[in-house]
Amino acid sequence: MEFIAFTYVGNFISDGLIKEVVFDVFDGANRFFEENSLPLRFLYVGKLKLEPGYLIDIYTPEGKIRAYPLEVLTEVLHARLLNEIEGRSDIRMNKIFALTTFPLVSRNPYLDFFEKFMGIHKTHGELRVMVLSMNPFEPPELSRLLGGSDEGERTRLRRGLEIFKTRLLKGILHEIGHSFGLEHCPNNCVMNSPSSMDEWDSITIGYCDSCFISLKRAVEWSDFPLENR
Ligand SMILES: [Zn+2]
Numbered sequence: 001m002e003f004i005a006f007t008y009v010g011n012f013i014s015d016g017l018i019k020e021v022v023f024d025v026f027d028g029a030n031r032f033f034e035e036n037s038l039p040l041r042f043l044y045v046g047k048l049k050l051e052p053g054y055l056i057d058i059y060t061p062e063g064k065i066r067a068y069p070l071e072v073l074t075e076v077l078h079a080r081l082l083n084e085i086e087g088r089s090d091i092r093m094n095k096i097f098a099l100t101t102f103p104l105v106s107r108n109p110y111l112d113f114f115e116k117f118m119g120i121h122k123t124h125g126e127l128r129v130m131v132l133s134m135n136p137f138e139p140p141e142l143s144r145l146l147g148g149s150d151e152g153e154r155t156r157l158r159r160g161l162e163i164f165k166t167r168l169l170k171g172i173l174h175e176i177g178h179s180f181g182l183e184h185c186p187n188n189c190v191m192n193s194p195s196s197m198d199e200w201d202s203i204t205i206g207y208c209d210s211c212f213i214s215l216k217r218a219v220e221w222s223d224f225p226l227e228n229r
């Protein structure tokens with residue numbers, strides 16, 4: 001069994017709701033691995049705390065946004081992964097995955113939809129850091145519905161949350177696929193690289209047969225003791 005350290009960088013507002021979304025997709029991913037007999041599990045290693053001082057203002061055509069520079073985030077995650085590995089020598093783990101509630105930016109100021117949508121991978125030798133922003137997956141009306149008190153608004157909020165979680169789960173499976181060497185795929189498959197959120201919504205949760213076989217082989221291969229390879 002291979003483990004992937006899992007963490008998230010929280011927001012200051014609506015933390016309860018963010019937590020619900022994060023842990024539902026965490027459970028959803030582990031259930032997916034289990035049901036598909038993939039010897040792979042996420043291991044929750046606690047929420048990641050970043051100093052608010054690292055937050056920077058970025059001016060985009062849609063206005064000012066607050067974000068963490070990616071360079072800071074990946075460094076902190078790399079350090080966290082090293083720490084976790086040191087404390088858990090009994091399990092096999094060389095990857096860390098983080099969800100952020102913030103848009104991901106680098107010093108190169110503004111990322112377009114496509115780049116924002118896809119996660120970021122950084123490798124340090126055998127170790128891999130993965131970051132996926134929850135931000136682009138969030139249905140735009142969700143935050144507006146948060147304070148809603150009437151029945152109709154609450155129903156729309158629940159529905160919006162389900163859409164949010166499904167999009168995110170597919171995003172997570174997409175990044176996991178990349179971390180085991182999968183490329184983009186034209187099929188109805190989470191390894192598809194969509195050009196819009198509508199396209200992403202039309203994709204079924206899961207890998208197509210060919211991607212699944214490649215993934216399973218890669219996961220099982222990495223599970224094989226080094227000396228027998
Ligand atoms: Zn991709």
Ligand SMILES: [Zn+2]
Nearest residue numbers: 185189208211
């Ligand atoms: Zn595929």
